[in-house]
Amino acid sequence: METIIKERIKEVKKGNAQAFEDIVSFYQNKVYFICFRMIGNKQEAEDLAQEAFIRAYTNLDSFDERRKFSTWLYRIATNLTIDRIRKKKPDYYLDAEIRGTDGLDMYDQLAMDEALPEEQVENLELRGYIQTEITALPPKYRSVIVLRFLEELSLQEISEVLDMPVGTVKTRIHRGREILRTKLRHV
Amino acid sequence: MRCEKDIIYLMHKYLDEALTDEEQRILSNHLQRCEDCQRHFHELKRTDTLASDKSKITTSRSFTDSVMSNIPQNKNRASWLG
Numbered sequence: 001m002e003t004i005i006k007e008r009i010k011e012v013k014k015g016n017a018q019a020f021e022d023i024v025s026f027y028q029n030k031v032y033f034i035c036f037r038m039i040g041n042k043q044e045a046e047d048l049a050q051e052a053f054i055r056a057y058t059n060l061d062s063f064d065e066r067r068k069f070s071t072w073l074y075r076i077a078t079n080l081t082i083d084r085i086r087k088k089k090p091d092y093y094l095d096a097e098i099r100g101t102d103g104l105d106m107y108d109q110l111a112m113d114e115a116l117p118e119e120q121v122e123n124l125e126l127r128g129y130i131q132t133e134i135t136a137l138p139p140k141y142r143s144v145i146v147l148r149f150l151e152e153l154s155l156q157e158i159s160e161v162l163d164m165p166v167g168t169v170k171t172r173i174h175r176g177r178e179i180l181r182t183k184l185r186h187v
Numbered sequence: 188m189r190c191e192k193d194i195i196y197l198m199h200k201y202l203d204e205a206l207t208d209e210e211q212r213i214l215s216n217h218l219q220r221c222e223d224c225q226r227h228f229h230e231l232k233r234t235d236t237l238a239s240d241k242s243k244i245t246t247s248r249s250f251t252d253s254v255m256s257n258i259p260q261n262k263n264r265a266s267w268l269g
């Protein structure tokens with residue numbers, strides 16, 4: 001897949017904008033996952049993810065093709081989301097109920113046309129709760145925790161995405177994990 | 188207390204998949220005789236499991252179209268960049 005993406009990037013750089021479509025299709029859910037998990041709201045996450053792709057497109061010339069494209073793209077998405085979080089009014093974040101509900105809405109979408117067995121409903125509630133607790137983490141822990149659980153990201157890659165030393169990444173994962181542990185131990 | 192802090196650090200290192208054999212041995216020896224740490228370790232592992240929910244978080248269907256209609260479609264990307 002990396003090879004195909006590399007080809008597409010070359011084509012876009014040559015002026016074929018349409019080649020960017022494959023790049024968007026391939027990475028959209030991952031970028032959306034990062035934004036959603038950090039911001040906790042599906043509409044905002046979708047806006048941020050779209051903005052991340054548009055920025056990637058307009059700045060593609062500055063992407064060094066010897067490096068990993070996903071790392072570069074995730075960095076754009078993470079920075080945009082962190083900026084958005086910083087600009088937000090603090091009272092938005094105090095409204096935990098809304099954040100939880102948003103998470104549920106999103107998962108509800110998946111199961112629209114089937115009646116949910118009770119077990120699954122509980123599952124949805126649990127997911128909403130977990131998302132709420134992740135969104136409640138201070139942003140500096142939130143970003144590492146979100147990236148840590150995006151399957152294929154190593155500590156080294158997280159350090160590249162966030163432009164911080166691996167040691168700092170580890171410390172923040174440990175602290176973030178401890179905070180989450182105390183929040184999730186009773187669920 | 189110092190000992191407990193070191194053990195908790197090893198638990199995190201375990202979850203980062205970065206334990207050396209020696210550390211692995213220290214951790215499991217300690218866990219065998221310390222219930223508090225067993226509970227702590229269990230909670231940490233569970234936290235990772237709960238947080239790594241990768242269930243189909245998907246964008247809306249119009250996502251790609253939306254992005255593609257918001258980028259300049261032809262030529263001179265460089266000049267648009269400014």
